[in-house]
Amino acid sequence: MLPQKTLFIIMGVSGSGKTTLAKKLEEIMNLRFIEGDDLHPESNVKKMSQGYALSDEDRYPWLKNIIKRANEEEQCIVTCSALKEKYRLYLRDNIEHSVLFICLEGERDLISKRLQNREGHFMPGSLLTSQYEAYEPPLNEPDTILLNAHSPVEDNVQQAIAWIRANKEE
Template identity: 40%
Template sequence: MTTTHPPQDALRLVIMGVAGCGKSSVGEALATRLAIRYRDGDDLHPPENVARMRAGVPLTDADRWPWLDQVAATLRAEAPVILGCSALKRAYRDRIRAGAGGPVTFVHLAGSRDLIAARMAQRTGHYMPLSLLDSQFAALEPPGPDEAITVDIAQPLPELVDAILARLP
């Protein structure tokens, strides 16, 4: 299969979706295939946000703006890069695009609440508790085809990565 991708130095790819959808796994697999860096957006949260989430307190828009600005700055400074970021609302994605310093391609990892809850229940060592999953789905404004590539996470990781690569511009 031959796929045309943006020039490597211009690629700013955001893997988005609710907690537990597989952003890190998919982002790392894509980074390996494309031979570019993956950054986990969770690592860009200020300590106050991490403490709130660890305590089971959903973040507000005001909590998220500085984090989203850091996501955009990372995309701007480190392209080519793949970055995992929930980017749940269109306003969040717009803010990332505005500060990224070039085109951003969003890949929405979509899946059922039951599948994602099962995955979250199995993971260890992450500060985001399963109790916040409903707030993530409540905040999610699924992107339309004009805004993102949407893929179903119910498929095995290699097929999921192939599907994303086939749809990159």
């Protein structure tokens, strides 16, 4: 059974559909949705806007902001790329909740096309390569499900909900 305090982190590279999936799950599960991109320090937004990839040192203040915000909630859904295993471990170790990761994976070419059509976001599509280079798939990590970013969002919603329900019954 899921603990009362559970954080669902929707993770993946930019353009994988994290926000879209999170908003759908927010509606269905009646949980607060926190857009992780809104928690980036201004220096990170400026750096990415100028086409520079974030370093590990740049990411930790952002992860700390996510942790602080998540710990204020009973249950919530947060979007966060969480590209490296050490970021996911850091989140797990510092969030006071049970943490479940829902990972969206997809082929670079298709994700790149999504980013070309996206408007109003600070991260340019040119940084997608750096995200794929940094990405460490969460294979065999606990409390994690991998979903296909190219599947219809409704299919991913159903798979995520079925997985969450299965976790509740354990």
